[in-house]
Amino acid sequence: MSLLTPYRSRTLDLPNRIAMAPMTRLRSEPDGSPTADVVEYYRQRSGAGLIVTEGMWPHSSGQSEARVPGLATDRHERAWARVVDAVHAEGGRIIAQLMHGGRKGHPAARIDGSVPAGPSAIPDGDVLHLLDGSKAAWPRPAAMSIGDITAAVDQYAAAARRARAAGFDGVELHGANSYLIHQFLADNTNLRDDRYGGSSANRMRFALEVVDAVTDAIGAERTAIRLSPGNPQFSMVERDPAALYRGLVDELSRRGLMYLHLTDNDDYAALTDLRPRYAGSVIANVGENRAPTSVTAAERALRDGADLVSFGRAFIANPDLVERIRRSLPLSAIREDVLYGPTAEGYTDYPCAASVVRSSR
Template sequence: MQLLTPYRNHELALPNRIVMSPMTRLRSLPDGSPTADVVDYYAKRAAAGLIVTEGIWPHSTGQSEAWTPGLQTEAHVGAWRRVTTAVHANGGRIFAQLMHGGRKNHPLGRIDGSWPAGPSAVIDPDRVHLIEGGKADPITPGALSRDDITAIIGQYAAAARNAVAAGFDGVEIHGANSYLLHQFLADNTNLRTDEYGGSIDNRMRAPLAIVDAVAEAIGSRRTAVRLSPGNPQFDIREDDPAPLYRKLVDELDRRELAYLHLTDNDDYPALEDLRPRWRGTLIANIGENREPTAAEGAEAVLRDGIADLVSFGRAFIANPDLVERISRNLPLAPVREEGLYGRDAKGYTDYPAWSDSELSRL
């Protein structure tokens, strides 16, 4: 099975091609530091070829909802270092995903109480978790000024340096799933008329500036990007994503990054369309807005040469030993909705690994 074969690129030597996809789980302390349960959670999944963490805000003004973690302070660095140390001790590799919420969130869902702002003042319809519990109705975000954008670019670079100080093997910049970079790229969330809006080149300007700042801070070979062309989550609209993403991938390809993490879409076959434009390592995510990724589908993607690695999301939640289960063709445990976004170990680190005694009962 090709999924279980090693893969090597410039910076990464992976024992298999199974990637743990980033998934928000809301397990942080009030200051945004990951809890002790987060250490256990990732350490148990270190057999993955590569782990990509949940989205981590580079600055508190980019927190996407309550209880998401940050990489802004020394306390954050120290807490994440416990995570990376545990993963590395178990033989794993781990990238930090930097995720700025942009227009997402509510002042009562942020540790600093700041008002969310995106490229334009366009409401996100999602109801987000609040610090004191419950969810808030959507609010109208602010529109980022040029100075705000400049500050955010610097915040990404600072957070990337913090990621390296915390022991991460690299950084994945979240340019997908309706978060800040995607808001700059999409038709209905970027209504700007200045140099950051309008034309394709202008809409790519801030995302590329963030990529360049992170690459300059930690090196291009430790910098990666995730994109989800045409993904309609949270009322994002991209009527004709192909022209923009072809040009964006061309630009990213010149930067010789660690990898591109690309989500496919039923309306736009991004993997098939963009793979020829990307010479580097490509991670395919084929489960977004679809059934959870299964080994058979992942194997087909590798066999067809569309990607080098495949990311699994929901399967890793309930199966900390997913790699072993795939290698032995063992049944997968289902995800329990209870505890998916809880505050403790229940529904998070209490999923057991398979045991030979269970195998004997089949």
């Protein structure tokens, strides 16, 4: 078995085992609608066995930064449908990632000017992009009320229905990398003493409520989730991730989801520990907080039990990544100075290997 081996399961039918990881690029319009450049960006990468989009906010109260895309309005839905159509026309498959910022956000970064809210009133501590093009520190968030939590669950489900209406092949819930679902799971961002905090069972309650609401809306076979057990990004703390995530993965396994997208960690070998507990398809991400995923590292993850492996930075700089792997061609590196920004530079202008070869003759 290799990265180029087709993969078929109860929920997936893919020509290879190479997934494109979700990556924030900040190329949307100020209202969160993807631009024509976004259409071209995903079209170029349609050779992936599966594309997972950058995270989209399911409601304006979950917008984490300026120019992060949304999937909450009719305009968003129509714009994303153009992306989906372009990918499908190339024979690709594309999943919408739903990403609620929770405590991550700023009134000057959000189209509705709202104050961010998370499980507890604990600030993020990093900086973010504002609508005027400047950056600022994340402010102190509010603590979500029970009503806020219920509304957020409903917002995920509503966005999932929009994703299906736009033609997406499914939805991935972002439960990783310090976003809202992860905030409920982690020790230092969830200090609640109600039914959403304290014990592991309570900490995982929000994640499971969101999963159940989305599966009710679009079906379990179209619903997936991404988790990053023990990920310390953005000051997240999970002192004993195994104790919580084993229980969470057991629950998820019973739900018959499309797949589990699992990020490995140097301090907690999540793939090794959790893969045997999950009955369905698993996508491994082994490059988070590490060097960019190499072909060697990806094939090792397949041997360790993953069904697919997601590549992030390699897909940014190599729109034809699958073909480069097929032909054992060298990979280009990303240009860090234009990783984020409103233009096509550093976004859709990375050449394919074939064009590089032609231009060198």
